Amino acid sequence: MAIRNVPIPSRQLYIDGEWREPVKKKRIPIINPATEEIMGDIPAATGEDVDIAVEAAQRALARGDWGSTTGAQRAKYLRAIAAKVLEKKSELATLESLDSGKTLLESAADMDDVAACFEYNADLAEALDSKRKTPVNLHLDSFKTYVLREPLGVAGLITPWNYPLLMATWKVAPALAAGCAAILKPSELASITCLELGEICREIGLPPGALNILTGLGPEAGAPLASHPHVDTISFTGSVPTGIKIMTAAAQFVKPVTLELGGKSPIIVFDDIDNLDIAVEWTLFGCFANTGQVCSATSRLILQESIASEFLNRLLVWTKNIKISDPLEEDCKLGPVVSSGQYEKVLKFISNAKNEGATILYGGERPQHLKKGYYVQPTIITDVNTSMEIWKEEVFGPVLCVKTFKTEEEAIELANDSKYGLASAVMSKNVERRERFTKAFQTGIIWINCSQPTFHQLPWGGKKRSGFGRDLGEWGLEKYLNIKQVTEYTSDEPWAFYKAPSKNQ
Numbered sequence: 357m358a359i360r361n362v363p364i365p366s367r368q369l370y371i372d373g374e375w376r377e378p379v380k381k382k383r384i385p386i387i388n389p390a391t392e393e394i395m396g397d398i399p400a401a402t403g404e405d406v407d408i409a410v411e412a413a414q415r416a417l418a419r420g421d422w423g424s425t426t427g428a429q430r431a432k433y434l435r436a437i438a439a440k441v442l443e444k445k446s447e448l449a450t451l452e453s454l455d456s457g458k459t460l461l462e463s464a465a466d467m468d469d470v471a472a473c474f475e476y477n478a479d480l481a482e483a484l485d486s487k488r489k490t491p492v493n494l495h496l497d498s499f500k501t502y503v504l505r506e507p508l509g510v511a512g513l514i515t516p517w518n519y520p521l522l523m524a525t526w527k528v529a530p531a532l533a534a535g536c537a538a539i540l541k542p543s544e545l546a547s548i549t550c551l552e553l554g555e556i557c558r559e560i561g562l563p564p565g566a567l568n569i570l571t572g573l574g575p576e577a578g579a580p581l582a583s584h585p586h587v588d589t590i591s592f593t594g595s596v597p598t599g600i601k602i603m604t605a606a607a608q609f610v611k612p613v614t615l616e617l618g619g620k621s622p623i624i625v626f627d628d629i630d631n632l633d634i635a636v637e638w639t640l641f642g643c644f645a646n647t648g649q650v651c652s653a654t655s656r657l658i659l660q661e662s663i664a665s666e667f668l669n670r671l672l673v674w675t676k677n678i679k680i681s682d683p684l685e686e687d688c689k690l691g692p693v694v695s696s697g698q699y700e701k702v703l704k705f706i707s708n709a710k711n712e713g714a715t716i717l718y719g720g721e722r723p724q725h726l727k728k729g730y731y732v733q734p735t736i737i738t739d740v741n742t743s744m745e746i747w748k749e750e751v752f753g754p755v756l757c758v759k760t761f762k763t764e765e766e767a768i769e770l771a772n773d774s775k776y777g778l779a780s781a782v783m784s785k786n787v788e789r790r791e792r793f794t795k796a797f798q799t800g801i802i803w804i805n806c807s808q809p810t811f812h813q814l815p816w817g818g819k820k821r822s823g824f825g826r827d828l829g830e831w832g833l834e835k836y837l838n839i840k841q842v843t844e845y846t847s848d849e850p851w852a853f854y855k856a857p858s859k860n861q
């Protein structure tokens with residue numbers, strides 16, 4: 357399905373329903389991580405453009421064509437966006453792969469997920485109409501009360517590069533469903549498909565200012581959005597250091613934020629599993645899908661000692677079988693990492709692990725057959741201890757570290773031995789044991805006998821340093837709503853708290 361030489365569209369910022377050159381006229385090169393070549397460029401917004409976009413968003417909220425819409429009317433726009441994404445699926449998937457290095461198979465699946473997520477949020481927007489005004493019965497005759505669910509206002513959405521259009525959709529779709537006006541700031545490392553979302557919004561006639569898309573650098577475009585006094589909420593997905601900066605900036609205005617941050621998630625494999633190969637495949641998918649650049653990657657394998665040697669042997673056989681190539685090649689299962697910076701970072705983690713005394717069981721280097729591009733072999737590291745960097749820190753690359761355990765208690769202690777709390781996986785046939793682990797895991801997502809399947813109906817997010825708040829499901833929409841209580845005194849009787857003045861006073 358790849359259109360190999362799909363032209364890279366040259367776009368401006370998408371503001372107020374049209375393409376606008378950034379005030380400072382700066383642009384950022386787009387680099388193809390598979391070839392290291394510059395393919396085009398994207399506009400670089402600054403604080404001046406943020407101000408213009410915020411004003412456009414405020415106007416959209418004040419105008420009837422967006423600010424007074426019902427959920428059912430907004431659902432029509434969301435469904436139209438979903439249909440356009442599917443119509444352009446092949447082109448969008450190719451652009452996503454060219455920009456981020458993601459395999460075409462995964463980019464195509466992402467586009468299906470993008471469309472389904474817009475459709476799902478259209479359902480939620482429709483359902484919101486019946487929940488917009490909820491009467492609350494106080495069992496008091498003198499009061500009539502109800503609760504309104506209203507759009508929160510202008511939503512700032514700041515997103516990462518690992519699933520460029522999908523991570524943006526997880527925020528754009530519910531923000532629009534709720535009736536907010538949104539400003540999306542995608543990652544400067546992969547923004548092409550997010551700009552194409554702007555073109556889709558233009559084509560389907562989304563009211564101007566309802567969604568604005570500002571590409572640019574984090575400190576230049578993201579920071580002024582987070583600290584803008586008229587942005588009412590920030591929904592952020594990205595790294596912990598940036599999340600801290602965003603929370604600090606938002607705190608100055610007591611602005612609500614949600615943070616979807618990193619992880620170092622465990623996968624525990626027990627010796628009671630029926631089929632070793634099935635568990636091996638989930639272990640590989642859990643850590644090497646999207647070239648390991650997944651916030652929820654289960655990058656710590658915690659393996660029952662009794663099956664460790666046999667399991668690792670099978671893991672090696674499967675790992676050697678992974679096709680590493682240009683992401684547009686048929687059957688490619690591992691592409692390059694996103695950038696030269698990410699490539700250097702991943703290799704440094706591997707060399708640090710070696711220097712700390714760990715063993716590189718497999719991989720650890722550039723694949724021999726690929727001379728250009730930011731490729732790293734899928735890597736398995738053993739002889740790891742819990743004080744090593746490789747055990748504690750998120751690599752965000754195809755690197756799995758392994759530890760063994762003897763008892764259940766030891767396994768859960770190792771699993772929870774992390775500052776992060778995004779996801780955990782357990783592979784076991786024993787139902788009671790699975791329930792014990794579900795309860796004991798200190799994370800927001802639990803996978804049982806699998807790792808990574810993600811559904812837009814279910815809440816997504818973590819605890820500890822993986823952040824707070826949830827994307828997806830009905831929980832992903834709530835954060836874009838203001839809950840307003842209305843209390844009406846309906847009695848003709850005086851309130852009688854103060855002593856009424858006498859007639860001649």
Ligand SMILES: NC(=O)c1ccc[n+]([C@@H]2O[C@H](COP(=O)([O-])OP(=O)(O)OC[C@H]3O[C@@H](n4cnc5c(N)ncnc54)[C@H](O)[C@@H]3O)[C@@H](O)[C@H]2O)c1
Nearest residue numbers: 515516517542543574575578579594595598616617618651
């Ligand atoms: N929990 C999740 O759902 C989830 C999903 C995907 C990625 N992630 C995490 O994202 C990280 C990788 O993504 P990344 O490298 O793009 O993260 P990042 O923090 O470097 O960048 C994320 C976004 O923040 C912007 N940004 C950077 N500095 C900023 C600032 N000072 N103010 C405002 N915005 C700023 C960037 O331009 C980008 O758009 C990993 O840690 C990964 O675990 C988490």
Ligand SMILES: NCCCC=O
Nearest residue numbers: 518519650651652810
């Ligand atoms: N499967 C989607 C995971 C998103 C986070 O990186």
Ligand code: NA
Nearest residue numbers: 387455545546
């Ligand atoms: Na890129």
